[in-house]
Amino acid sequence: MQNAKNLKEYRKELRHSLDNNFLRTTLDKFAVAYRGSRDNAFQGLDVNALTREIGDLKDKAAGNLKKLYKEFKKNAEAKGAVVHFARTADEANEIIADIAKKTNTRMVVKSKSMTAEETLLNHHLEALGLEVVETDLGEWIIQLRHEGPSHMVMPAIHLSRHQVKDLFDDVTGETLTTDIDELVKVARRELRQKYIDADMGISGANFAIAESGTIGLMTNEGNARLVTTLPRVHVALMGLDKLVPDLETALKITRVVPKNATGQALTSYVTWITGSTACKAAEDGKKEIHFVVLDNGRQELAKDPLFGEVLRCVRCGACANVCPVYRLVGGHSMGHIYIGAIGLILTYFFHGTEKAKNLVQNCINCEACKDICAANIDLPRLIKEVYARILEEDGHDLPSILMGKVLSNRKLFHALLRAAKWGQRPVSTEDGFIRHLPMIFSKEHRFKALPAIAKVPFRDMWKKVCPHVENPKFKIGLFSGCVQDFVYPEQALAATSLLSRENVELVFPMEQTCCGLPVLMMGEQKAAQNVAMQNMQAFQDTGCDYIVTLCASCASHLKHNYPKLAKGNSRMEAMAKEFQNKIIDFSSLAYDVLKLAPANFEKAGTRTTYHSPCHLCRGLDVHEAPRELIKTAGLEYVQCSEEEVCCGFGGTFSMKFPELSAEILKQKLDNVEATQARLLLTDCPGCIMQLRGGLKMRGSQIKVHHLAEVLDKARKD
Amino acid sequence: MSTAHLTEFIEKAKRVSAHICEINDMKAAINYTVRLCQEKKPTAILTKDSPYEKKVICAPDLDSKTYTMLTTACEEQDIICIKDGMRQHLGGIDIGLTHALAGIAETGSLVVDSCSEELRLTTMIAEYHVCILPRSQVKGSFENVHPLLKERFDNNQDYTAFITGPSRTADIERVLAIGVHGPLELHILLLED
Numbered sequence: 001m002q003n004a005k006n007l008k009e010y011r012k013e014l015r016h017s018l019d020n021n022f023l024r025t026t027l028d029k030f031a032v033a034y035r036g037s038r039d040n041a042f043q044g045l046d047v048n049a050l051t052r053e054i055g056d057l058k059d060k061a062a063g064n065l066k067k068l069y070k071e072f073k074k075n076a077e078a079k080g081a082v083v084h085f086a087r088t089a090d091e092a093n094e095i096i097a098d099i100a101k102k103t104n105t106r107m108v109v110k111s112k113s114m115t116a117e118e119t120l121l122n123h124h125l126e127a128l129g130l131e132v133v134e135t136d137l138g139e140w141i142i143q144l145r146h147e148g149p150s151h152m153v154m155p156a157i158h159l160s161r162h163q164v165k166d167l168f169d170d171v172t173g174e175t176l177t178t179d180i181d182e183l184v185k186v187a188r189r190e191l192r193q194k195y196i197d198a199d200m201g202i203s204g205a206n207f208a209i210a211e212s213g214t215i216g217l218m219t220n221e222g223n224a225r226l227v228t229t230l231p232r233v234h235v236a237l238m239g240l241d242k243l244v245p246d247l248e249t250a251l252k253i254t255r256v257v258p259k260n261a262t263g264q265a266l267t268s269y270v271t272w273i274t275g276s277t278a279c280k281a282a283e284d285g286k287k288e289i290h291f292v293v294l295d296n297g298r299q300e301l302a303k304d305p306l307f308g309e310v311l312r313c314v315r316c317g318a319c320a321n322v323c324p325v326y327r328l329v330g331g332h333s334m335g336h337i338y339i340g341a342i343g344l345i346l347t348y349f350f351h352g353t354e355k356a357k358n359l360v361q362n363c364i365n366c367e368a369c370k371d372i373c374a375a376n377i378d379l380p381r382l383i384k385e386v387y388a389r390i391l392e393e394d395g396h397d398l399p400s401i402l403m404g405k406v407l408s409n410r411k412l413f414h415a416l417l418r419a420a421k422w423g424q425r426p427v428s429t430e431d432g433f434i435r436h437l438p439m440i441f442s443k444e445h446r447f448k449a450l451p452a453i454a455k456v457p458f459r460d461m462w463k464k465v466c467p468h469v470e471n472p473k474f475k476i477g478l479f480s481g482c483v484q485d486f487v488y489p490e491q492a493l494a495a496t497s498l499l500s501r502e503n504v505e506l507v508f509p510m511e512q513t514c515c516g517l518p519v520l521m522m523g524e525q526k527a528a529q530n531v532a533m534q535n536m537q538a539f540q541d542t543g544c545d546y547i548v549t550l551c552a553s554c555a556s557h558l559k560h561n562y563p564k565l566a567k568g569n570s571r572m573e574a575m576a577k578e579f580q581n582k583i584i585d586f587s588s589l590a591y592d593v594l595k596l597a598p599a600n601f602e603k604a605g606t607r608t609t610y611h612s613p614c615h616l617c618r619g620l621d622v623h624e625a626p627r628e629l630i631k632t633a634g635l636e637y638v639q640c641s642e643e644e645v646c647c648g649f650g651g652t653f654s655m656k657f658p659e660l661s662a663e664i665l666k667q668k669l670d671n672v673e674a675t676q677a678r679l680l681l682t683d684c685p686g687c688i689m690q691l692r693g694g695l696k697m698r699g700s701q702i703k704v705h706h707l708a709e710v711l712d713k714a715r716k717d
Numbered sequence: 718m719s720t721a722h723l724t725e726f727i728e729k730a731k732r733v734s735a736h737i738c739e740i741n742d743m744k745a746a747i748n749y750t751v752r753l754c755q756e757k758k759p760t761a762i763l764t765k766d767s768p769y770e771k772k773v774i775c776a777p778d779l780d781s782k783t784y785t786m787l788t789t790a791c792e793e794q795d796i797i798c799i800k801d802g803m804r805q806h807l808g809g810i811d812i813g814l815t816h817a818l819a820g821i822a823e824t825g826s827l828v829v830d831s832c833s834e835e836l837r838l839t840t841m842i843a844e845y846h847v848c849i850l851p852r853s854q855v856k857g858s859f860e861n862v863h864p865l866l867k868e869r870f871d872n873n874q875d876y877t878a879f880i881t882g883p884s885r886t887a888d889i890e891r892v893l894a895i896g897v898h899g900p901l902e903l904h905i906l907l908l909e910d
Contacts, residue, residue: 138888192763212870222899275874
């Protein structure tokens with residue numbers, strides 16, 4: 001739940017979560033175990049094809065909600081169910097309260113429903129004097145503790161067996177042990193009588209099939225079967241987005257959700273309910289059954305060209321499972337009611353700006369959620385778009401306005417960077433770090449050493465170093481990005497030297513500027529469009545075969561976000577399309593296009609490990625090239641555990657949430673040190689800044705370099 | 718049904734802790750069930766009802782000839798055999814014996830017609846669920862059970878379940894625990910037909 005009034009209060013909550021050792025250990029273990037079980041569950045299946053298909057099928061359904069609802073209602077009612085439409089959360093709660101009143105219900109048992117969490121149904125019914133008991137073990141535990149869920153499918157993941165034991169001691173009046181089997185049996189025993197006593201059972205639904213009026217429920221414990229069987233009344237509450245046209249679609253969703261949620265092939269139970277069946281507790285021997293279908297803004301969302309895809313979500317919770325921030329702070333800090341990446345977005349639409357405004361900034365943009373999503377939702381982008389909307393409503397804060405303005409004006413931006421170089425001079429150290437952090441940084445930023453601005457930026461060296469190549473194989477444009485231009489020009493120099501020896505002609509247009517990702521991260525859409533246009537124009541008439549960048553984040557932003565930023569402006573769209581096709585990351589260029597020959601490189605055999613930048617492995621789907629290049633460069637590659645997990649940089653994220661950035665980095669460096677490598681390579685200057693700064697603070701001897709640097713050094717002639 | 722489907726079905730069902738036994742006829746199914754009942758610990762009654770003096774098997778969907786066979790076998794072992802009245806036994810029974818409509822190899826699941834309240838309660842309240850699945854009804858994938866389901870959902874009021882292993886949870890510290898609100902064990906009897 002989000003109650004923080006501002007970012008400062010929110011960060012205080014985050015620090016509190018960071019101090020919860022049990023939570024940290026549990027989520028760490030889960031993050032690692034989950035990947036393995038998911039891979040197992042999907043073995044032999046084309047995961048990407050499956051998730052794309054679900055995205056497409058759900059899009060189609062979202063474009064057809066009215067018709068699907070009508071069809072569902074007609075078919076369900078023909079089979080004895082009553083279907084209600086609720087425009088708002090309150091309306092849904094009132095409809096259900098009304099059914100309870102008419103059916104003389106005093107006691108309700110529930111099986112898990114995120115939609116009921118969304119409407120805060122329990123509070124509503126309890127206020128009317130009804131007894132409401134959750135029957136899913138995790139939900140029951142958090143109900144007894146008066147908490148909200150901390151994960152969409154594992155609501156009590158934040159609690160230890162000791163906490164559950166204490167809770168169950170109170171419930172039973174006995175002194176239990178912490179044996180989990182024994183604790184589970186407490187739920188089995190305590191809840192059985194509740195099912196028997198209840199007049200009404202409330203469930204959610206994983207889907208509602210229009211062609212037959214059927215609902216489907218996936219559960220492991222079997223509580224949904226008892227909730228929908230023993231009481232004489234059954235009410236299922238579901239979002240409008242649960243409507244699917246047919247059984248075929250429902251089966252496809254069923255195949256993917258449990259695998260993606262927990263790595264199970266299938267939940268123990270999938271329950272398909274079509275209309276009213278026999279119920280011996282009812283006077284007429286027939287179950288009274290109601291389906292309450294909730295809009296709560298979903299129809300509006302469906303019409304939104306950008307946010308429509310939010311309705312693809314099948315609530316598997318996987319976006320939390322892989323989120324490095326969720327892993328640190330858990331669901332109570334990484335959501336309001338809906339948790340994880342999708343929670344950041346849904347909170348804005350279902351629970352409003354106040355609840356969403358701090359939360360939505362807590363995305364490091366590593367794209368792990370997008371990569372894992374069961375329905376192929378571009379979650380990181382939508383999170384940024386929500387932030388941009390909130391800024392439009394609430395007004396932009398001063399730092400982001402300034403940054404937007406500065407970045408839109410290349411000359412001003414570069415002049416400021418050059419000025420910064422003079423400012424830091426007295427505090428720079430020999431090895432290129434700043435000795436003391438400038439005053440604007442608080443103590444939370446002290447987990448890494450920051451690099452000094454280079455004496456001469458790459459752009460000022462270009463004329464001197466620009467190589468002349470006779471009969472080049474390719475003409476390639478170099479997009480340096482700010483960090484390599486002004487902080488680590490040696491990386492761009494290395495690439496220049498290497499590529500010219502590989503018979504490549506390089507061009508470096510001086511009008512290029514920041515790629516614009518930092519301003520997009522800050523929700524400054526207009527500034528992001530401005531710099532995109534400047535960069536595309538800078539390269540427009542260069543006649544390059546490719547445009548290479550040594551920064552994975554720049555590459556992924558130039559390639560994937562420019563066309564999105566260009567939407568609606570046909571001239572810019574055409575430019576972006578051409579531009580996009582030319583963008584290539586350094587590793588792919590060296591490995592796939594230039595096919596660097598190992599014979600041309602010295603063999604030093606240094607023990608070397610790798611950090612895969614988020615925007616390379618997920619942003620550009622490049623995995624093999626950099627690892628092969630390490631071997632090409634004559635080094636011994638040792639794999640690091642969680643090599644494709646974020647380093648915690650995230651550009652402006654590490655400025656906004658230094659305490660989170662520091663913890664993610666710590667995990668990364670622990671893994672790196674465990675490899676006993678002497679050299680750590682990567683493909684992104686941002687990651688290098690983070691990793692190098694962190695290792696320096698640890699006093700580690702491990703050197704961090706860009707792949708281009710070691711390749712250039714090992715090249716024989 | 719192909720042998721490949723059968724092999725996959727058995728492998729996937731075992732992976733989710735289902736017990737599998739191949740049998741030749743219904744007599745073998747009865748023997749299996751009665752023996753299992755004899756060997757198991759008495760039911761832990763979950764309501765305030767006093768514990769039963771005898772063990773209980775409920776078999777709601779057997780044909781009358783097979784049901785008579787089961788009753789006779791139970792009498793010999795002093796086991797109570799019923800086919801309905803599950804609402805009087807909500808504290809728990811020992812074994813529920815039912816049929817499945819089909820099996821799904823890709824997940825090791827049973828498709829169980831649960832329209833009858835008696836059958837539905839039997840498969841949830843019993844500590845052990847023994848389910849007879851004709852070998853010929855083992856299908857490969859979800860797509861292969863689509864026609865069967867569609868026929869049921871389109872034209873009738875219906876309650877159908879996919880059952881994959883026993884009831885389970887990982888809600889406390891993500892540790893897998895078997896037997897939450899449903900059966901503690903699932904036994905699948907693959908019947909030669």
